[in-house]
Amino acid sequence: EPEVTQTPSHQVTQMGQEVILRCVPISNHLYFYWYRQILGQKVEFLVSFYNNEISEKSEIFDDQFSVERPDGSNFTLKIRSTKLEDSAMYFCASSGGVNGANVLTFGAGSRLTVL
Amino acid sequence: GQSLEQPSEVTAVEGAIVQINCTYQTSGFYGLSWYQQHDGGAPTFLSYNALDGLEETGRFSSFLSRSDSYGYLLLQELQMKDSASYFCAVSLMDSSYKLIFGSGTRLLVRP
Numbered sequence: 001e002p003e004v005t006q007t008p009s010h011q012v013t014q015m016g017q018e019v020i021l022r023c024v025p026i027s028n029h030l031y032f033y034w035y036r037q038i039l040g041q042k043v044e045f046l047v048s049f050y051n052n053e054i055s056e057k058s059e060i061f062d063d064q065f066s067v068e069r070p071d072g073s074n075f076t077l078k079i080r081s082t083k084l085e086d087s088a089m090y091f092c093a094s095s096g097g098v099n100g101a102n103v104l105t106f107g108a109g110s111r112l113t114v115l
Numbered sequence: 116g117q118s119l120e121q122p123s124e125v126t127a128v129e130g131a132i133v134q135i136n137c138t139y140q141t142s143g144f145y146g147l148s149w150y151q152q153h154d155g156g157a158p159t160f161l162s163y164n165a166l167d168g169l170e171e172t173g174r175f176s177s178f179l180s181r182s183d184s185y186g187y188l189l190l191q192e193l194q195m196k197d198s199a200s201y202f203c204a205v206s207l208m209d210s211s212y213k214l215i216f217g218s219g220t221r222l223l224v225r226p
Contacts, residue, residue, distance in 0.1 A: 031211070031212050033213060042202065042216050042217065042218045042219055043150075043152075043158060043204075043216040044216070045213050045214065045215060048211035048212070048213045050211070055211040056209065056211035056213060091157060091158070095212055096212075099160075101212040102145070102146055102148065102163055102206050102212055103148070103160050104148075104160065104212075104214060105160065106157040106158045107157060108156070108157050109157055
């Protein structure tokens with residue numbers, strides 16, 4: 001079964017450093033997303049991406065964050081100048097294949113720990 | 116804005132049936148989804164309702180009433196492996212197909 005892959009699975013960084021989280025969405029999907037989940041809390045929408053541009057972003061997705069699809073397969077989330085409160089699990093997701101755009105397939109997540 | 120309400124915790128016995136309710140207040144509602152998440156895992160799609168009524172997939176069923184802004188997930192013949200968090204999520208009538216998640220219901224299945 002096709003899956004969304006994310007790297008790294010866990011990253012520890014110092015406050016103020018930049019991190020890049022990487023995702024390979026399912027190959028025939030058209031819509032890509034980043035979500036985050038602070039431990040024990042709900043899954044929060046960050047940004048959606050379609051046709052090589054951001055289609056929507058949440059209030060959380062401020063100037064500290066950026067996304068890029070540098071080639072035909074990778075989808076990255078960059079967090080500049082990390083803060084302690086950025087510590088969370090970050091999930092990449094994609095949709096738009098045979099199951100339709102409304103069914104999101106999530107990756108296993110990247111756990112970010114900011115010290 | 117959007118808001119979704121679901122119980123924070125439910126406990127049930129193996130083999131039993133459990134219903135997890137979700138009420139929502141949104142503008143531009145399009146559909147209601149359910150996702151399962153085991154501890155440390157990713158959300159996994161269970162079901163999607165865009166129309167009123169019941170959708171059945173094996174032991175799991177999902178119901179939607181658009182007029183009542185209400186839906187539920189029904190889990191039958193509970194197994195220990197069903198212990199997980201269950202999230203309802205709304206899709207909106209916009210171009211992004213993003214999901215807005217509820218706070219989740221933690222289901223504990225006891226022997």
